[in-house]
Amino acid sequence: MKLAIVGGGGVRAPLFVQSALKRARRLNLTEICLMDTDAAQLPLIGALCTELARRDGSGVAITTTDSVDEAFAGVSYVVTTVRPGGALGRVTDEKIARKHGVLGQETTGACGFAMALRSIPTILAYAQRLREISPDAWLFNFTNPAGLVSQALSDAGITRCVGICDSANGAQNAVARRLGLDPQAVEADLFGLNHLSFTREARVDGVDRLPEALADDAFLAGTNLRVFEPRVVRRQGMWINEYLYYYYYIDKALADHGNGPTRGEEVLELNRQLLDELHRIDAARHPEQALKAYFDYEHRRSGSYMAHATQIAAAHGDAHATADDGEGYAGVALSLMEALEGNGSIRTGLNVVNRGAIADLDDDDVVEVSCIVDSDGIRPVPVGRMPEAQSYLVRSVKHYERLAAKAVLGKDRALAIDALVAHPLVLSYSLAEGLVDDFLSAYSTYAEGWA
Template identity: 40%
Template sequence: MRLTILGGGGFRVPLVYGALLADRGPGRVTRVVLHDVDPVRLSAVVRVLAEQADAAGAADAPAVEATTDLDAALAGADFVFSAIRVGGLAGRAADERVALAEGVLGQETVGAGGIAYGLRTVPVAVDVARRVAALAPDAWVINFTNPAGLVTEAMSRVLGDRVIGICDSPVGLGRRVARAAGVDPDRAFYDYAGLNHLGWLRGVRVDGRDVLPGLLADDAALASVEEGRLFGPELLRGLGAVPNEYLHYYYFNREAVAAYRGAERTRGAFLLDQQAGFYETVGAGGSSALAAWRRTLADREATYMAANREAAGAGERAGQDLESGGYEKVALALMRAIARDERATLILNVRGGGALPGLDPDAVVEVPCLVDSGGTHPLAVTPLPYHAMGLVAAVKAVEREVLAAAGSGSREAAVRAFALHPLVDSAAVARRLLDGYVAAHPGLAYLA
């Protein structure tokens, strides 16, 4: 089976390859094609993957090839994993600067920064979808490109249900909560619903018993969970649910903005410098590429959402929180379920078809899905409470304006996207934000 990875020079590609190395089942991926627009990054990742295969002693490791030719990468693919970053980390750092200069959040998937990222990513993602439809019409696309829900919805207008969005946040949240509640994470069903980076864990059921209420009543147990320290037990009990970590930007927006403005560097600027160092080290040769990657990954995980933890007084990340949410494991389980009919229940970003009450059938939502050889089947979930549905509806309206702007070049639709977002508090600020982003990103010239 052939897997094509778009954004194949990306830092997290070795996580996906590591999952493939561990898969010994029939019908597994035997060939991986890496595509990237940057040949230097591609070369560095190829070195890391070669060392991974050697370290695993896998004589029959999936063959790896690299190319900067998109059409050549897509032709004949069974699965396409999309993890591109339009504008690179320099673009992310610019997104943060422009927003913070206006006193609003510039995080890459939330608020003004997420809108800017979406406006420059959607046209590229739609073009990729069209190339997939033309060159690999039977392929399934697994989208990890952020903003994941928005980009998946854009690609679904071309590919229908053959594009599926994944994220590691819901599974990581569910597993942390299950462990804190004293149950096996692999045996639990997670009642989770919302949009990507805007969802709530409402229940953790094992053998028909929901263990979440007991956890919410236990301050000590909650303090052992990263989200318990981030949000605080009072808020979680008031919600009757555990929010996705990204909801900290909504529930504590003033504190988050203040922390980001007071930080020495934004997250994007930190990652830009960190990864530049990694690729330079690997490109120079001599030392182990795999060891350099592992050191960089550990530092990246340890500093994740550091500004938010500081604002909440949550302290350093605990050892159990450093475990990857496992998006690569979700991707592997998804491919196995479709290719081998190994049925699985996974939290995915898919067209809801009415699974989440209050949104139209074409809206991409993040909900549990049954996956088999026929694809994904979203499970109907109970309605969100009004406070949560209000946020979901508002952010979905923003996503639709981004899609309208990207599809038509409408400046006014882009302004509406900023103005309608709950974390942008002024239409005048919305216009200044768009002007700032157009000036910072040549790829947004279509909105000038």
């Protein structure tokens, strides 16, 4: 089986490759193709991944290419992890948000829209080419904002695509760890949107074990729920995704994002240091030294994640990077591949087309829900109606996502403004107009044809 990673020259690729190699035999994995347009960075990351494969001894070939057609030929699964606009784009987004006095978090609110402005056309082009070259292949999208990108792809007619985020399975993994169980022994009921989801039950042998966990201060302190005050979690009565911090503590989040360098600037500097070190070492000639430098970098990056948001600083390593199961988004994707390939059935949280799973959202909305996955495909678990206390926020943000997806696909400035006005973290025409115009001005390549 061939697996392609689009964005394979990115600094997170070695972590994904490391996890994939552990499952190579179960997946009958023969090739991991790293595809990237960055001619300088791809050979460095490719050398690290080749060394990981050599150490693993599984015989999986690591190949590199800048050709989409070459990467997609004969492929079974494609993982998209690109960051259109690069780290500098993230910095630009954050500074524009800071200028307008709104949240500068890369997947939520104004900056989430800016990232979607670049991510949607990029991932859609890859998805359409994949459909032409390998129509039976699955595309797993990790490029943020994952839910909104998945919505746009679905609106554009892409069907063999699923959005994946490691934070969707937070409750399932945490309760399993507390009880010393395999996560698949825990039946979680997840509902909502990407980075805006809730888990109302986590059953083991038919008994909901979530209430007792939420009543335990030590449990809360040892999970991503520690970013919230315990009374806030218990008032909700369910597991709440850690990104809800930005809604429930917006005043603190704004204060934290307004001080010192932005997170994008921190990551940009960390990445520069890593790449300089890999060049100095000559990664292709000294891969062992290069790998040591790489994992030192990972430790520094994880330790600094969201450092300017003190309440949430220790929640997790990095967005879509590390999770409670130790493999982060790679673990979710690889378990999904195993199930689709016929190695049993799993229950996992994914971003998929609703199809009636959540009764108070549209059938064609992309939602984040628990799904059953096996060789027959991916089936969302019916949720019914959401509890009112959670439904109002989910429905508000989903309204924004519908408008934002249509705005980017149609290159419609007026609709983009309407989308940001609808977002609970903006809610202002004057702000939305200034933000949209600044984002379009900053990204002329992606803004071509907008009206």
